[in-house]
Amino acid sequence: MPRTRTESRSSRRQSAREARNAVYRQLIFEAAERTFAEKGVEDSKMEEIAAEAGLALGTLYNVFSGKAKLVVEIHETRMREAVTGIDALTRSTREPAQALMSGIEGYVRFFASHPDYLRMHLRQGYAWGLAGSQPSPAHEAAFGAGIAAQETLFERGMAAGVFHPGRPRVMARLLVAMQQVQLADWVEEGMQRDPADLVSEMQIQARRTFCRNPDCRDLEKD
Amino acid sequence: MPRTRTESRSSRRQSAREARNAVYRQLIFEAAERTFAEKGVEDSKMEEIAAEAGLALGTLYNVFSGKAKLVVEIHETRMREAVTGIDALTRSTREPAQALMSGIEGYVRFFASHPDYLRMHLRQGYAWGLAGSQPSPAHEAAFGAGIAAQETLFERGMAAGVFHPGRPRVMARLLVAMQQVQLADWVEEGMQRDPADLVSEMQIQARRTFCRNPDCRDLEKD
Amino acid sequence: MPRTRTESRSSRRQSAREARNAVYRQLIFEAAERTFAEKGVEDSKMEEIAAEAGLALGTLYNVFSGKAKLVVEIHETRMREAVTGIDALTRSTREPAQALMSGIEGYVRFFASHPDYLRMHLRQGYAWGLAGSQPSPAHEAAFGAGIAAQETLFERGMAAGVFHPGRPRVMARLLVAMQQVQLADWVEEGMQRDPADLVSEMQIQARRTFCRNPDCRDLEKD
Amino acid sequence: MPRTRTESRSSRRQSAREARNAVYRQLIFEAAERTFAEKGVEDSKMEEIAAEAGLALGTLYNVFSGKAKLVVEIHETRMREAVTGIDALTRSTREPAQALMSGIEGYVRFFASHPDYLRMHLRQGYAWGLAGSQPSPAHEAAFGAGIAAQETLFERGMAAGVFHPGRPRVMARLLVAMQQVQLADWVEEGMQRDPADLVSEMQIQARRTFCRNPDCRDLEKD
């Protein structure tokens, strides 16, 4: 059965190729993230990223079609991860205020465990949804998705009378902005402080800003 | 007295030159601001800016010594204007909460009357003080100065027990972040909404976030 | 006689124009010479020259058609002066060795009284007649004319058996090179030394290099 | 031992890269030298040099960091070669007059075998040490070092009473100037003449100019 053998050999090859490719993707992804975090996207040269990944420039281009694509990929991947992680925490809790608290926790946890992406994210400076702004359209798009998820939460919370009224999209961005400020400060201070601490502080602040009953005694009890 | 005549001619020339130069400065300044707002600093070519100003490239360089200087100039000028304007409103009011309200009003008014700079400012994305970040050192420096001014206000307010306790620097950045979110939304919606409206909404939000007595009945009475 | 009056007025105008033009020529000429001496032709900007002359840039261009022309003009004028001056000293003396001595004296005197042109001349570095060399074709051409005059002298001297045999053109250039070295040193030392001293030293050297009877006792007696 | 194989492959690559780099350096060096010789440094465009070398502009910049560096490199390399070559000939002979003769031979031989550099060198026109002159600081520095070496020779020769007294630095420059004149003439005449001839002529001239006993019968006997 030479045919079968051939097929199997080719499929073995196929999967070997895919495996190797996945490894490269990861190496490059992380190298790029680190480099972008350190020097900014603009000042990071493709060659530096390849060197950081320990690969040849050509190999980098075999996996990612260009610098722009690399940036997009990072933002999309990380944001998908963030949204997924936050959703996992949030989905179980129906109560809006509680969900908000969980969301903050998820948000902080995600970035605390991805400090390179955090720095890259902060460095891009989020243009707060300003359509057409493109410090990085990729960042914009990926991040926008995450914000959309929060909008729903705010809609629900307002409908339930738990949150102060307002435009959900703006509220969502406001939340994100507050989180960025705190995370930026955390990075600036050397990431020494316990993230759980950060979470508490941010939760209190968020309650003040968004909840009609900021004390939320029932929430605390949980 | 031909001498006097000569002198007067030369001084007339001098002032004519200065006047024309000032006009060019303004033309270029605004053209650059518009272009930077539209396409970002990186993607704006000096030639485009010159064209936008209706001047030759060389003329642009006769007034501004280079692209970097142009960016710095814009940030410094606008930020000085902003700080000056806000200070004027704030200085008269000693009461911290009241000063906060005035500050917000000044901030919004300033950006509402400089929509191009607002877009440029939002686009650069402020890295929230993240040391080493440099989407633009110029922007960072100019804006940082503005933020520093707010820190004092928060210090006073906390000492007076009017504001919730916290790190003044973080509070100041938080305030700015909130303002940026609102302004970004305003721009995104086409700048239709009355800025006064924006101010009210932001004041309410700021009271919720920063004041221990958010209702501030005494303030409302003013 | 309105016609005559007109004519006379026009001719008065004509001569006034010429006079003014001559003054400008001189002002610009000297300013350029000074500037070229100080910073080199390449690094001298037309605007600097105009400023040095105390005239407007346009006026400079009304008199000299461009930078290149200005350089040519300076070299041609000064070289003509030099040749004229040297000729005046040399023509009277038929005896070749004596004429050589006079030539050196004339050469040094000329440059000693035109220190700016001397520095400019030295700075251009003479390409030693290398045809096609163009640190400045103007310099080349003007200077070449001066050298041609010396060639004749060497031809005569060789024919008379007074000078060592050799190619006249090379001998002439050799003489010039020696003079330049001495003058460069003179400038370098601050032009303190009495030019007459310089002349003596150079004459002795020239006699050694060119004369079959370097002692030239009869010459000394003159 | 795949490791060894890998190492050997990488070291082979390393040396291949170095070899190719050396080839490019040489190609570019010579192309630049030729271009500078032909059109002068100022009028030679980097693109022309790249084309002359048969390489892309970027490749040129991969090897030399810029135009200025290229010029410096050429002068330093060639002058080092010249000084080395001349030293080799001179060092063996202690007797000053003899050393002078050898020096001339070395000088001419060097330039005769590097005609492009000779033209470039002549074209720059050496400003004879005129401080502040900078047709090319690189040239100045490199060439100056060569001249300094000759000064020592003259000092020794004067102390020994072999040479006429004078300022050593001036004597050294004088020697160089004479050599340049002869070489310039040689180039101008199409470099047909046998360099050995040139050497003889220059040696005779140098003896006349510098030696107290120009006939140097003992020298001739060597």
Next chain:
DNA sequence: GATGAATGAGCCTTCATTCAT
């Protein structure tokens, strides 16, 4: 498939020259 040397389009900036006032 991996490599990294080679490529060249594109941008900022300077300065000789022009021409409207």
Next chain:
DNA sequence: GATGAATGAAGGCTCATTCAT
């Protein structure tokens, strides 16, 4: 006629991307 502001052509250099080995 004098002025000097305005012009824009030209050149050095960078770096994302390609492709021969």
